[in-house]
Structures are given as structure tokens and as C-alpha cells.
Amino acid sequence: GIADIATFGGPIKQFQILTSAERLRKYGINLQDVIAAVERNNQNSGGNVIERGGQGFAVRGLGAIKSVTDIENIVLTSVRGVPVFVRDIASVEIAPPPPSGILGYTFKAEQIESNSGTEGIILLRRGENPSEVLKLVKDKIALMEENELPEEVKIKLLYDRSFLINHSLETVGETLFAGVSIVVIILVFFLGSVRSALVVALTIPFALLFAFIMMKVAGIPANLLSLGAIDFGIIVDGACIMAEHLIRKYRSATPEEKEQGIIKITLLAAQEVGREIFFSITIIMLAYMPILTMTRVEGKLFSPMALTLAFAVIGSMVCALTLIPVLISFAYKKALSNLEKPVPHRKNPVLNWVEEKYEQFLQVMLNFPKTVVIVAFTVVIGLISLAGKLGTEFLPELDEGSIFLRCFMPAGVTIQENAKIAPQIREIITKYPPIDYVITQTGRNDDGTDPFPTNRTEILVGLKEYKLWSDTIKKKDLVARIQTDLQNHFPGAFFSTGQPIIDQVMEIVTGSAADLAISAVGDDLEFMRTKADTIAEIVRNTQGAVAVNIEQEGEQAQLAININRENAARFGINVSDIQGMIEAAIGGKIISKVYDGTKRYDIVARFLPESRNTVEAIKNLQVPSASGAFIPMSQLADINYVEGQTNIYRINGKRMVTVRTNIRGRDQGGFVAEVSKKIDKTINIPKGYKVIYGGQYENLERAGKQLSVTIPLTILLVGSLLFSLFGNTKHTLVTMSCITFALGGGIFALILRGYHFNVSAGVGFVSIFGISVMAGVLLVSAIKRTEEIHRGTLKEIVIIASVEQLRAILSILVVAIVGLVPAAISTGIGSDVQRPLATVIIGGLTSTLIFAPIVIPPLFYLTERKRYEKEQSANAPTITL
Missing domain, CATH: 3.30.2090.10 (Multidrug efflux transporter AcrB TolC docking domain; DN and DC subdomains)
Known part of the structure; x- marks a missing residue:
């Protein structure tokens, strides 16, 4: 590995x-x-x-x-x-x-200090399981210490990914356990039976087992990315619909229907909702298609989650359509054997009261359907318009449980002089109580794969577990204090902060670990350096800019030996x-x-x-x-001393000089928009030169372009599936109106929590499109089904079907909402990426829960009233005199 x-x-x-x-x-x-x-x-x-x-x-x-x-x-x-x-x-x-790199480290608890160590950086082979490889490496090290190394020589583990992996999995475990527990409690409340709730809850292990088998086949490891945002409420939605419909049919069964046997009742009831469940879950899976088209960093982060959720909902669909009807029938077989006595059930006064008030509400609202629809969509459009207040960023700030700093001393400083400063840096940092260890790497590694100059020092700061910290300091405050302290002690140096893993990934993928990298690209280095100085000054004077500098070293004194031919x-x-x-x-x-x-x-x-x-x-x-x-x-x-470049960076064969900055206290998109406007106004870029924007903003721009294409295509595909289900354009559009409800609620939830729109939030919006449509499918299908068996006015049909389906809608949306509450409020290591996603889903489904039962019935009534009245008049009996 x-x-x-x-x-x-x-x-x-x-x-x-x-x-x-x-x-x-x-x-x-x-x-x-x-x-x-x-x-x-x-x-x-x-x-x-x-x-x-x-x-x-x-x-x-x-x-x-x-x-x-x-x-x-x-x-x-x-x-x-x-x-x-x-x-x-x-x-x-x-x-x-002469050394190319100098390693130093300080471990506070063990009181170990070294100013000149030797480090082996082990690179994992692509596609390997890091946990398994780490275990093998540690076993091999133990074997070497026991059999091959002298007694006085020991190998000290400085840093590995096990801390992040273990704490991320701990966060996932806590979130999943809390989610399952809450979902089961909610199921008992809505189904009114512990047995029925447990039967539905069996969908969770069945779906997870199916997902794990498929993950094994697809080579997807079980980790934070693949399991962190699983919503067990979504997984049990299909089973919940099936169980709720079956129980309602059992309770309303007549003696004649009971005589036909429970199998017959179960089969007919399952067939009534089986098609809806199949199409609803298919739409949920289809909604994840934009995530699967993501590439590079965002694809690595979210594709495992989309595939895992798709596998899980497929398993849940199989369970809902096959296993659940059988188990529910076993649970009610004895009760249905008594032809005269109705099936016993626990009355739920809360739900009964809600259904009663909902029916009264519809009686009034259907008298003014157009007003209800206009007011509701005005509110929804108002919520959606709040999107203009949302900032944009690529990803939320990640917390890996450690701090990564870069120190740049003045250009031309020798590695020996720079290494003298490293112990002072470690001493300053380790005085803070939350610090566990500090590792400094001055210069570059021996094989030259990281071509860093001698004036650069990378500093990895290990932190104690957060539960051991005092309540008086948070991580962001600690980082700010350390950076300020270092800057005050070394005024001629430049310090930037980040996270070890994500910074390395971004540096490899985009060429810069900064939130924003602005590069002047062309041929004349001196000209581009002048422009870069102007750009850096513009960036420094823009709100939110921190750690601004030019990444490439300027000209340095060199001894030039100019041969006279x-x-x-x-x-x-x-x-x-x-x-x-x-x-x-x-x-x-x-x-x-x-x-x-x-x-x-x-x-x-x-x-x-x-x-x-x-x-x-x-x-x-x-x-x-x-x-x-x-x-x-x-x-x-x-032979003379001259000023000249020691290294030249290129992009696509052109020279470049890059201004880098991190962004704090505001969104990346807004920051870049302001900076680019100032640059365009201030700097005249001649032909042959250009200014490009990179760093994490480059990822944001790329992901935004991908989603802007794939999301509309997905909505069109969802519409096509709904049309194949209903065979009616009006019914399809009525059902798809739920997407607007979810969109407005998701945007409002982000604003309420102070989050920016990022790829994680975008994935959340993609996820709720499919789930929100399920509510519309249930309502429209129920109205159509009731229309076939009930003779009355369209208003009566809409009210009967809507009230009958209210409990199912409440159950699937509430369990989906509460199933993600633990992920939305989690603060553990690795939870940063999942919180915006969970927030969007909770907000979107909450607004769907509010608007769908209120708007869909009047909207359906408005679109079908003329058709229904025309059919009724055509079918009315005629009297000939």
C-alpha cells in the first residue's frame, strides 16, 4: 500500500x-x-x-x-x-x-525536543485503505525496533492520519446512532405502534447491509465522506409510506374484505402505493446525478456520499416493496382474523387534532384557491430571492484537529540561519496550554519533489482533544493569537495558517493552498512583478483579506559568472x-x-x-x-554580483507571479467580485498578459459551472419521470412545485445559520429536490386515486385525499428532517463539511412540510376544476320531454 x-x-x-x-x-x-x-x-x-x-x-x-x-x-x-x-x-x-531540509520537533507531554531530526514521509498508494496501511506500517516499525535497530535508536511517530480518521469516525458513529434513535421514536409516534415502528426500522439495517455490499464492490471505504450525511429518515421513507398505507387499510377493512384474507388486502394495498414508492425513490436517486458528475476535489469529497446514499435507498426500496408488506401482515394477521371486531389501534390525539384542523383549513382555503396559491408562492419567491444575500465559498472552513502554518523569512536567508529561528517558533507556540506538539520543517525534502526555498518553514501544530480545553478559548481564537504572537516576534517574516491535509491537497490540485491566488501571466517578469505589487496592495485594502503576500520570491543577489566566449x-x-x-x-x-x-x-x-x-x-x-x-x-x-530570480513559476508555458491571500469574515465569491472590479479599474493589462484567479476560488468557479448545467438537466429528468408516472403535464408541474418550496426553505436555513453557499450546501439542495417531490407525488396520486372511487365534487375529493395522505406526508418529512438534526448540530472533528448539507436539507424539507399540504390541494383544484366540471356535465343524465 x-x-x-x-x-x-x-x-x-x-x-x-x-x-x-x-x-x-x-x-x-x-x-x-x-x-x-x-x-x-x-x-x-x-x-x-x-x-x-x-x-x-x-x-x-x-x-x-x-x-x-x-x-x-x-x-x-x-x-x-x-x-x-x-x-x-x-x-x-x-x-x-549541505542540508536541503532541517527537521525539528517538540512534544510537550513527553518532554522530547530535537533541532535536527530525520523524518520519513510515507506516501500512500492511490486507492489504498489508509487505516489498513497505517496498521501495517506501525506493525513493521515495531518489528524493526525489536529486531533490526540498535537499542538506543527508536522511531518516533510524528504525525499520521489516524487521529483525523478515528475522530471523524467517532463523529460519524455518534451522528448515526442519534439519527437512528430519533427516527425510531418518530416512527412510533406516527405509526401508533411499537411493532410497526420496529418493522419499518428494520429497513435501516437491510438498506445499510445492501449499501455496504455495493460499497465493497465499488471500492468505496466506510468513512466520514461516505457515511457522514446518511439520513435514516430518507432511508425509511418508502417503508414508512408502505406501512402507514397498509395499517390504514387494515383498520378500514370491512368484514367482507377480511373474509378474503389478509394476503389479498395486503396485496391490493401494496399495489396502490408500490408504483408511487418506486417512482419517488427513483427520483431521489436521480437527484444525486449532479453530484456524481463532480470532478477533482469536490468529486472526491461528495461522490462517495452520493453513491452510498443511492445504494442505501435502492436497498430501502427493495425492502419497502417486498419485506415490509410481509412483516406488517404478520404483525396484524391475528387482529384481522376477527371479522366483526375492528383492528385495534392506539389513538394519537395530536395527529387526530392536526387532521381535524387540517380538514377545516382546507374547507376554507378551497373557497379561495387562487388567493392561497398566490400568497404562498409570493412567500416562497420571497424566500428564494434571499439567495442574493448569500455569500459563496468553495467549502466551509475545515477542522482537522490540528493547525498548519507556513513561515517565510526574507528572501535569500540561508537554511542554516532559518533553522535557528525554528526552535524559537516552537517555544512560542508550545506555551499555549491546548498545544500537544509542534513539528517544524525548514527547506525541502531530500528528493526535491517539493521545490521550496530555504527561507520557508512549515509548522505542524498538534492539538489536545477539545474536551481537555478550557471553555475560555476556541480554536479560531487560538490560531489568531499564535499568528499575532509569531508576527510580533518576527516582524520581517510572513506567516499564513491553514490545515495540513486540505492545504496539501489544494496546493497539489490548484498550485496554491490559499483561498485566493491571483496570478499575473506573461513574459516580462519585472513588469509582472510590478503589477503583482499593485494587486497585492489592492487585496490588502479589501475587507476580509488576511495573510496577503506574493508567493514567488523577488530578485536576490547572485554571483553571476558571465563567460566571455x-x-x-x-x-x-x-x-x-x-x-x-x-x-x-x-x-x-x-x-x-x-x-x-x-x-x-x-x-x-x-x-x-x-x-x-x-x-x-x-x-x-x-x-x-x-x-x-x-x-x-x-x-x-x-564575475559580478547582480540581482536576479532564483526560481521562475510557469503556467501553460507562460511565466507567472502570484498574489495569495486567505479570506476571513466574508465569502469568497463576494471578495473576488470586489477585488476583480478594483483590479480591472486600476490596472491596465496589455496584450499578451492576463490576470487569472485560482486557489480555492478556482474550485468554486468550476463546481458552480458544473452544477449550473447538471441541476437543470436533472430537474428535466425528474419532470420526465413524473410525466411517465402521471401521464399528465399539469399533474407533473403541480408535483414539481414542491422543488420551489424546498429551494426557498434551504436558502432561508442557510441565512438563518449564517452559512455561505458552498459545494456542501449545493449537494444539500440537490438532495432535497428528490425528497420534496415525494410529498407532491403522494398528494397528487392520492387525489387521483380518490377521484376514481369517490363520487362527489372535486373539492370533496381533494379534501378527502389530502386529509387521508396527511399522516404519510408528515411521517416521511418529519423522519427525514429529524434524522439529520444530529449532523446539522454536530461540532466534532470532520463535521464541518456535513453541517451546511444537513442544514439545507432540514430547511428545505421543513418548508416543504409547511407549504406542500397547504398549496398542492388548492393548486390541483385550480388546474383540474374546469376539466372535472366539464366531465361531470358530460356524464350528467339527460331528461327528454
């Missing part, structure tokens, strides 16, 4: 050949001669096979370097018949190269010869390797520090000419 292991910090073993121009010139050789000799004398060879006594022996020439002595004894040349060895012109030693040619020296001298003598060149079993160590040739660490020393470097004479570097190149 491991893809790779990147090391960070600690000394690396090297075989270093250190010489000087004077020692080389003494014997008339140059550094390239040394390099060539070492390369030639570090290899094994094969001599085929010799035969002896009928047996073949492989011939091997073993000449690979194994030690310092082997290098020292390599012959370079001879002077008057006396061999000149490497040891004569250089010292050979085992030493580490004419002078070099005059001495018969190629440019490549001079470049080779610069690379090897000054920088140090890896010329070969020493193999020790499976381990490999570099052999590096380089000049001694005193021969390369000053401008004068570099000017005096001797480059061999074609005649054999040695020419000083000062005669072959102009």
Missing part, C-alpha cells in the same frame, strides 16, 4: 573528494582528470566462463569502490615514473552534503569546460556511487571551502587550456 518514502532532514552519507587548484597544478592535472579516473576505477567486469573438470566457472573482475581507502589509492598520473594517487592531491572523507576561444577552451569547472569545483559534482548491499552512497568531487567560498577564490580558479596551461577564471568570464 506504500507508493514511496521521502526523507526530510538529517545528514546524508557521502564520499567527498576535496582538493584545491594549487594541489592539482603541482602535478599538472585538473579536476576533470580526477573525475574521469574515479569513474573508470569504480566498476566490476565480466570475463565470461572458464571450464575446469567439466564444470564452468563465471569470471568476475571485482573493482567497485568499497571504502575511502579504495578512492585514495586510485592512480591519476605518474611523475618521473612515480604514480600520483588521489590521496596526493585531495583529502577523501565521509561527510554529509571570445577569450575562451582564444585559449582553446570550450564553454562546456568552464561550466564543468563551475559545477564541480564550486557546486560539487556527483561522479559515481559506492554500493553497500542495497544502500548507495554518492561520490562527490569538489574544491575545499577556502578555494571556492569567496569571489577572489572563484576568480583564481584554474581552467586547463588546449596547450596544457592553466588560465584563471577571471580571464575567461566577468
Whole structure:
């Protein structure tokens, strides 16, 4: 399950050949001669096979370097018949190269402190289960400590994902348990029978078992993303409709119907609502289609949830249409065997009172159907219009139970100087009581996959469990205090804050971990840097901007060796010869390797520090000419200090300079709109240059475009399914009006809780479209069914059907609402993404619960009144005189 292991910090073993121009010139050789000799004398060879006594022996020439002595004894040349060895012109030693990264850490509870540790960063292979791989890694480490490492050497686990995984699963477990408990209680209230409620509740384990089997097949792990937003109320909706309808039929059964047997009654009753259940749940599944089309970060976050919910509702549908009728019939078999005595049931005075008042309400409202519909839709449109007050963001601020900071010292600071500051940073942070540990990483890892400059330090802050904190401080306040404290202690540095996992993901996906990255793209770096400075000033003066800076370092002092080609040619020296001298003598060149079993160590040739660490020393470097004479570097190149870029970032082949900022206290969409307006007004962008907006805002923009296409298509598909169910355009539109009720309620709920519209909330809106339509399906289907068997006015038919179906509508919507209450109010680690989703669903279904029973009957009455009156007059008997 491991893809790779990147090391960070600690000394690396090297075989270093250190010489000087004077020692080389003494014997008339140059550094390239040394390099060539070492390369030639570090290899094994094969001599085929010799035969002896009928047996073949492989011939091997073993000449690979194994030690310092082997290098020292390599012959370079001879002077008057006396061999000149490497040891004569250089010292050979085992030493580490200059560090690319320095690791430090402080663990408060264990009182462990290190300023120069060695870290292994283990990279998980894509698609593997992190929990299983972590267990295997920890088992392997324990085995290594027991059998392979010296007693005094221990491997300390600094950070892994198990804390986040375990606490997220704990949050999920608490939410699911609370949701199931509340749903069962609500079922008992609405069904009026503990036995019936438990039968319906059996849908939950059946649906989950089916979902887990399908998740196993699809390779979806059980975690916060896949299970965190499961609404058990939605899962039991189909079963609740079936059970409520069957119980009502049992209670209203006549002696003649009872004589036909419970199987006959059950079959007929199940057939009446089976089609509605099938189409309603199919619509719920279809509503998740926009989520499944999401890509990149949002797709990884929400596709598992959509698939899991789809699997669960499929399982619940199978259970509702097959298992529930059988179990309910068993529960009422004995009661139905008595032909004269009605089926006993517990009266629910609350529901009886609600039904009575609802019937009286409809009697009045159907006298003024147009007024009711106009007023209701005016209110709904008013709620929907509040969407203009909603801010937008990609995702809510995530809480991983830790803090991640980045520190940028002034450009050009060496890694050794920067590393001196890291212990001070750890000391400042660890003085806060909630802090558990602090890990600092200065520079970059050894394999160079993270090309960070030497002035950058990443700081991972581990926190104690929240239950151990005092009530006087919250995490956001702690982060603000730490950042302010660090900024005051190091005024020349720049600090930004975030979360370790999501920041790394965003940096890989978008190129920046910031909430907003504004890049000037073009060819002239100096021009773009000027524009970037102006953009940064605009951003700093915009409300909500924090941690504003330019990501790329500016120009730094460099020692430029500008080769004079004419002078070099005059001495018969190629440019490549001079470049080779610069690379090897000054920088140090890896010329070969020493193999020790499976381990490999570099052999590096380089000049001694005193021969390369000053401008004068570099000017005096001797480059061999074609005649054999040695020419000083000062005669072959102009050597001066200049200002220049140390790194250049590109996008699509174009250079770019990026201004990054985090956004606090306002929404991303509104912030970007204000900033882009100021930039367009202030900065003139010439042809060949452009300004692009990235970071998390890039994800928001992409996800918004996807949803703006897929949601309308989904609504059209839902309409098509409803038309195939009803075969009537008016009935389809009446049913789909429930979507507007849900939309208004979801928007109002977000505003009420102070949330912005983000991808999580968008997923919530997608989810409620299917569930809200179910209420309309039940009402319209019941009215049509009643019209077929009842002879009376349309008003009477609408009232009878609506009152009869009220309990079913209340039950499916209330259980769906309360099933998500725990997720909506959860504050555990990992709950941040689920809260907006749950809030939207609760708000949308609450408004559907209020408006659907009030609006659908008058709306149906308005659309069908003329048709019904026309049919009644056509069917009226005629009298001939």
C-alpha cells in the first residue's frame, strides 16, 4: 500500500573528494582528470566462463569502490615514473552534503525536543485503505525496533492520519446512532405502534447491509465522506409510506374484505402505493446525478456520499416493496382474523387534532384557491430571492484537529540561519496550554519533489482533544493569537495558517493552498512583478483579506559568472569546460556511487571551502587550456554580483507571479467580485498578459459551472419521470412545485445559520429536490386515486385525499428532517463539511412540510376544476320531454 518514502532532514552519507587548484597544478592535472579516473576505477567486469573438470566457472573482475581507502589509492598520473594517487592531491572523507531540509520537533507531554531530526514521509498508494496501511506500517516499525535497530535508536511517530480518521469516525458513529434513535421514536409516534415502528426500522439495517455490499464492490471505504450525511429518515421513507398505507387499510377493512384474507388486502394495498414508492425513490436517486458528475476535489469529497446514499435507498426500496408488506401482515394477521371486531389501534390525539384542523383549513382555503396559491408562492419567491444575500465559498472552513502554518523569512536567508529561528517558533507556540506538539520543517525534502526555498518553514501544530480545553478559548481564537504572537516576534517574516491535509491537497490540485491566488501571466517578469505589487496592495485594502503576500520570491543577489566566449576561444577552451569547472569545483559534482548491499552512497568531487567560498577564490580558479596551461577564471568570464530570480513559476508555458491571500469574515465569491472590479479599474493589462484567479476560488468557479448545467438537466429528468408516472403535464408541474418550496426553505436555513453557499450546501439542495417531490407525488396520486372511487365534487375529493395522505406526508418529512438534526448540530472533528448539507436539507424539507399540504390541494383544484366540471356535465343524465 506504500507508493514511496521521502526523507526530510538529517545528514546524508557521502564520499567527498576535496582538493584545491594549487594541489592539482603541482602535478599538472585538473579536476576533470580526477573525475574521469574515479569513474573508470569504480566498476566490476565480466570475463565470461572458464571450464575446469567439466564444470564452468563465471569470471568476475571485482573493482567497485568499497571504502575511502579504495578512492585514495586510485592512480591519476605518474611523475618521473612515480604514480600520483588521489590521496596526493585531495583529502577523501565521509561527510554529509549541505542540508536541503532541517527537521525539528517538540512534544510537550513527553518532554522530547530535537533541532535536527530525520523524518520519513510515507506516501500512500492511490486507492489504498489508509487505516489498513497505517496498521501495517506501525506493525513493521515495531518489528524493526525489536529486531533490526540498535537499542538506543527508536522511531518516533510524528504525525499520521489516524487521529483525523478515528475522530471523524467517532463523529460519524455518534451522528448515526442519534439519527437512528430519533427516527425510531418518530416512527412510533406516527405509526401508533411499537411493532410497526420496529418493522419499518428494520429497513435501516437491510438498506445499510445492501449499501455496504455495493460499497465493497465499488471500492468505496466506510468513512466520514461516505457515511457522514446518511439520513435514516430518507432511508425509511418508502417503508414508512408502505406501512402507514397498509395499517390504514387494515383498520378500514370491512368484514367482507377480511373474509378474503389478509394476503389479498395486503396485496391490493401494496399495489396502490408500490408504483408511487418506486417512482419517488427513483427520483431521489436521480437527484444525486449532479453530484456524481463532480470532478477533482469536490468529486472526491461528495461522490462517495452520493453513491452510498443511492445504494442505501435502492436497498430501502427493495425492502419497502417486498419485506415490509410481509412483516406488517404478520404483525396484524391475528387482529384481522376477527371479522366483526375492528383492528385495534392506539389513538394519537395530536395527529387526530392536526387532521381535524387540517380538514377545516382546507374547507376554507378551497373557497379561495387562487388567493392561497398566490400568497404562498409570493412567500416562497420571497424566500428564494434571499439567495442574493448569500455569500459563496468553495467549502466551509475545515477542522482537522490540528493547525498548519507556513513561515517565510526574507528572501535569500540561508537554511542554516532559518533553522535557528525554528526552535524559537516552537517555544512560542508550545506555551499555549491546548498545544500537544509542534513539528517544524525548514527547506525541502531530500528528493526535491517539493521545490521550496530555504527561507520557508512549515509548522505542524498538534492539538489536545477539545474536551481537555478550557471553555475560555476556541480554536479560531487560538490560531489568531499564535499568528499575532509569531508576527510580533518576527516582524520581517510572513506567516499564513491553514490545515495540513486540505492545504496539501489544494496546493497539489490548484498550485496554491490559499483561498485566493491571483496570478499575473506573461513574459516580462519585472513588469509582472510590478503589477503583482499593485494587486497585492489592492487585496490588502479589501475587507476580509488576511495573510496577503506574493508567493514567488523577488530578485536576490547572485554571483553571476558571465563567460566571455571570445577569450575562451582564444585559449582553446570550450564553454562546456568552464561550466564543468563551475559545477564541480564550486557546486560539487556527483561522479559515481559506492554500493553497500542495497544502500548507495554518492561520490562527490569538489574544491575545499577556502578555494571556492569567496569571489577572489572563484576568480583564481584554474581552467586547463588546449596547450596544457592553466588560465584563471577571471580571464575567461566577468564575475559580478547582480540581482536576479532564483526560481521562475510557469503556467501553460507562460511565466507567472502570484498574489495569495486567505479570506476571513466574508465569502469568497463576494471578495473576488470586489477585488476583480478594483483590479480591472486600476490596472491596465496589455496584450499578451492576463490576470487569472485560482486557489480555492478556482474550485468554486468550476463546481458552480458544473452544477449550473447538471441541476437543470436533472430537474428535466425528474419532470420526465413524473410525466411517465402521471401521464399528465399539469399533474407533473403541480408535483414539481414542491422543488420551489424546498429551494426557498434551504436558502432561508442557510441565512438563518449564517452559512455561505458552498459545494456542501449545493449537494444539500440537490438532495432535497428528490425528497420534496415525494410529498407532491403522494398528494397528487392520492387525489387521483380518490377521484376514481369517490363520487362527489372535486373539492370533496381533494379534501378527502389530502386529509387521508396527511399522516404519510408528515411521517416521511418529519423522519427525514429529524434524522439529520444530529449532523446539522454536530461540532466534532470532520463535521464541518456535513453541517451546511444537513442544514439545507432540514430547511428545505421543513418548508416543504409547511407549504406542500397547504398549496398542492388548492393548486390541483385550480388546474383540474374546469376539466372535472366539464366531465361531470358530460356524464350528467339527460331528461327528454
